[in-house]
Amino acid sequence: MQKPNNRLAGQTCIVTGANSGIGASVARSIGRDGANVVVNYITHAEAAEEIAHQISEDNLCGEAIAIRYDVSKEDQVISMFRQTINHFGTVDICIPNAGLQKDASLHEMTMQDWQLVLDVNLTGQFLCARESIREFLKRGMRPEISKSLGKIIHMSSVHQIIPWAGHANYAASKGAIVMLMESICQEYASQKVRCNSIAPGAIQTPINRPAWETPEALHKLNKLIPYKRIGIPEDIGSAAVWLASDESEYINGTTIFVDGGMTCYPGFTENG
Numbered sequence: 001m002q003k004p005n006n007r008l009a010g011q012t013c014i015v016t017g018a019n020s021g022i023g024a025s026v027a028r029s030i031g032r033d034g035a036n037v038v039v040n041y042i043t044h045a046e047a048a049e050e051i052a053h054q055i056s057e058d059n060l061c062g063e064a065i066a067i068r069y070d071v072s073k074e075d076q077v078i079s080m081f082r083q084t085i086n087h088f089g090t091v092d093i094c095i096p097n098a099g100l101q102k103d104a105s106l107h108e109m110t111m112q113d114w115q116l117v118l119d120v121n122l123t124g125q126f127l128c129a130r131e132s133i134r135e136f137l138k139r140g141m142r143p144e145i146s147k148s149l150g151k152i153i154h155m156s157s158v159h160q161i162i163p164w165a166g167h168a169n170y171a172a173s174k175g176a177i178v179m180l181m182e183s184i185c186q187e188y189a190s191q192k193v194r195c196n197s198i199a200p201g202a203i204q205t206p207i208n209r210p211a212w213e214t215p216e217a218l219h220k221l222n223k224l225i226p227y228k229r230i231g232i233p234e235d236i237g238s239a240a241v242w243l244a245s246d247e248s249e250y251i252n253g254t255t256i257f258v259d260g261g262m263t264c265y266p267g268f269t270e271n272g
């Protein structure tokens with residue numbers, strides 16, 4: 001575990017879907033660098049409370065709270081921001097990370113499978129970005145805290161560019177994140193908002209358990225990863241902290257792929 005260096009001291013960050021997997025690691029990393037953290041969750045309240053507790057204990061400058069809101073519902077996202085602002089004063093960083101898969105062949109995909117994935121993975125990210133920007137604009141610059149007015153880091157996926165048979169709803173939601181993120185950058189960069197995405201590859205979390213839980217599955221997965229190891233949540237956490245900090249101030253409207261090279265078409269290594 002890296003030592004804290006307080007790059008985010010004095011800032012408040014909302015991480016959605018932070019009760020497990022990538023979100024939990026991102027929340028921990030952000031907290032270790034000194035920010036107040038809102039650990040948003042929808043299920044597994046105890047896990048979210050435990051993560052918030054650990055972050056508060058480790059965090060030399062800030063505090064973490066766990067709060068339950070459904071990011072796919074407009075009124076709940078508005079309430080999540082209101083509670084955060086009442087508690088911590090403002091929001092400086094938002095990491096809309098909550099996401100899910102409802103996999104099915106397209107001809108068998110139900111309307112519910114389609115809608116739920118789009119509601120959480122895309123509408124949820126829109127609502128969080130909108131509420132963040134409203135708060136950033138209302139609050140104004142605080143140069144002593146950050147060089148930017150505010151930072152949004154969308155959690156995308158390698159499937160924003162890699163088509164994914166049997167997962168069209170998920171791939172469509174991630175493909176849309178690119179245009180959401182880049183349009184936000186184009187619209188608000190002049191006001192010093194930074195909006196970027198992280199696109200994780202195969203990261204060892206509950207969402208893709210079947211892809212890594214047996215040695216055979218892991219062997220098959222590694223064929224898709226030039227770097228020949230599955231990612232760990234901390235790979236994403238460390239990228240998120242840097243992207244949230246002033247160290248990356250000039251990065252805006254960009255997707256950072258954290259995927260061990262998965263997007264470099266490893267299938268072509270000895271073919272084509």
Ligand code: BGC
Pocket residue numbers: 101156157158159200201202203207208211
């Ligand atoms: C998906 C995982 C998958 C990974 C690489 C992620 O966005 O959620 O299930 O293992 O992409 O394919």
